[in-house]
Amino acid sequence: MAKRHYDWSSGLAEIEEHSLTKHQVLVDYLVRYFQQRTLNAPGRERFRITLVDGFCGGGLYVLQGSDQLVLGSPLRMMEAVDTAFTLVNANRTKQIELDVQFVFVDKDKHALEHLRKVLGDRGYQHAIGVSIHLLHAEFGVAADEILQRIRRHTPRSGTALFFLDQYGYTEVPAPLIRRIFQTSPNAEIVLTFHVSSFATYTNDEFAQRISATLQIDIFKRLGSRSIEQIKADETDWRRFIQAALYEALVEQCGAAFFTPFFIRGSGAGHGEYWLVHLSQHHRAQDVMKQVHWQHSNHFVHYGGAGLNMLAPHTMGFMQEFDGGFKFDDVARNRSDKELVEQLAVRIFDQPHAVNFSTVFAQTCNGSPATAGMYKDALATLVASGDVMVRSFDGKPRYRARYICDSDQIERARQLKLFLSPAR
Template identity: 40%
Template sequence: MLRDYLVDYFLTLVARPEQDQIKITIVDGFCGGGLYLNEDGKEVVGSPVVILEAIKEAKVRVMGATNRRKDIHFDVQLLCVDANKSALQHLRQVLTDRGYADQLARSEIELVEGEFANHAPALVQRARKRSPKSGRALFILDQYGYDQVPLQTLQAIFSTMKRPEVILTFYVDSLINYLSPDNWKAFERKTGVVGAITAADLDKATRGPGWRRKIQSALYEQITTKSGASFFTPFFVRPQKGHGDYWLLHLSHHWKARDVMAQTHWTHHNHFVQYAGPGLDMFSTGYATKIDDDGRPQAAFEFDDLASQSSKTALLEQIPRAIAACPDGVPFRKFIVDQINWTPATESMIEEAILDVVHDQQIEVIGDNGSVRHVRTAIQDDHVLRFRRQFSLGLLSKMTAVE
């Protein structure tokens, strides 16, 4: 997933044919030793190698594009942080063996020993100074559990930089199993996630129905809203073997980054789920959990063909209602930006559904001169989507009756 996302991320950043450089700092906050043996005894590369391989692949694909006019320089600095000295020594050897010795010598790759949370303020400032105009940096924080990335660190990232992104894993099932009335205050002090959980939520004698769902929902709301990020994904990673799901939270300041991450989830649908609904308001029925209060597995939205069809069905029903709520219409780009945090659908899926609704004459597309545009394949950012007035009364009455 990480490799595919990074490749698409770089391709998005260099979409303009005349561009000749991309400058970014990538911080791998829990980098590990760079090479592992899986349960089958096969070698598996760690995130630093994945990142470097993704840069290579992206450059090859960029230069292979038919409209590319000039070579492009990937000015990427990779900062690898780990508290384990032996892991960093192993990583240095792995990178050297794989041909990255010169990049280590030139400090294009740096290994930093220590806890990420302790180094985070200096790392954020380094990234900001390195790209003062674009403010572009990517923090990959595959933390050990759920309490190694304080909320204050996320706030510092998003308040300091213009275009940061964070990929954060959070072992939420493990946390809920661990928390108790005796230790939740210690969790709050360490993480800065304060007020999301109460002793009553955790006390077996007093907690009410849906207690796991309530805790997950409150934790998710705190992390996303108080991190300072403008856009986010709330999807789960589902290990083939393991003890519960964990969140892979993607936080950013740009809607397009969120859209690229959503596309990656659809690509890797056999490993990603979300326990909410399709359409434009996936939290309308509440944030569910993998296991309900009676220990039964819950149905999940699995980003597969069935999920794709249910998404399209929901979008076709919800888009006219959403646009009807804007009497003067809404520009296409604004509609996407307003909706994208609350749907598992990608921009292209929403656009396809809008085109179907336009074809059914429920809504119309207005150009910059105020005239109706007969779009068939693509909608421009400034095209205004407007409910067709001659059908408004009847359709709105039907919507109200259904509700």
């Protein structure tokens, strides 16, 4: 049921197409991450971070069904840092150094030996043991050493990004995620989860075992019903079980912000893997959602389009999305429409003005929309005369591109189109 381990004992391992999608999302997120973190620091000379690949593999693969060689996640991470360095320094008079510590972990000694060779062949031998650390261990066992390395590299901030492309769904329990956030306050985690096999093959006994392993309560989220009852009562029981598993995991992991989207599988295109992003800041969550929309051909979610996408009545295959919310033009149009309507209601119910960052932070976990899409919706409400957006010094905002985190949002004194007193 779980994804099989790669075999490094006799040379290059094969990699599947969906893993390339995961790696590209990681690369694109990292580049955007560095751009965002250095955006408002023109005088900064150095930015420190630890990048952790908890299931790193051997560094070089053969694409399944072909002879094409492809780089693994460690080398893709390093390439992303080089790309980000070029972009963030493009218009700086004084360059900012990206001081990155890499920690690559794998329990397969053959994989690490292969990775060491690949790094050496590409001129990184001198960096191994200095800025590149190779750990032969299970990720959970290596966690203490990893967290110590993060503390030494960034003592005050604990700035780190973990890429945890686990082999199934049991190797990163919720308490371990919670400990990462407790000890590294500026950490982010990108976690994959092979949920299709879990939902398809699970029964009560198996669900109890997984609950114990991950230290979460799946049955609480299932409304105390048995798996067999769920399968008998719910038309789309796989999605229902997956939603319960996701909510139970998020509840216990200690992350303030998260995204719950699927990497689309082959064939019918139904989601097979979660690519779960966990963080403590809404800006990080927004950047990851930008990447999901960028890779619309590869992602899907099975909930709603507005501010309450994980509500029970929206879970499952929504008819208007023809098998899921696919981050395409249909999904974008639906999101834009629902955002306008639902933000209008929310703002009407506010007793006083609230800044944009608060509105976004309080609702973004329940929406596939980016901050830019929120701003477009607010601009529509401003144009209709239903909402006022003002800067901290009282200057009105009319266009989405000028709306800032600190801008104050409130309902207009005279309601026009979307906010009717008789609603």
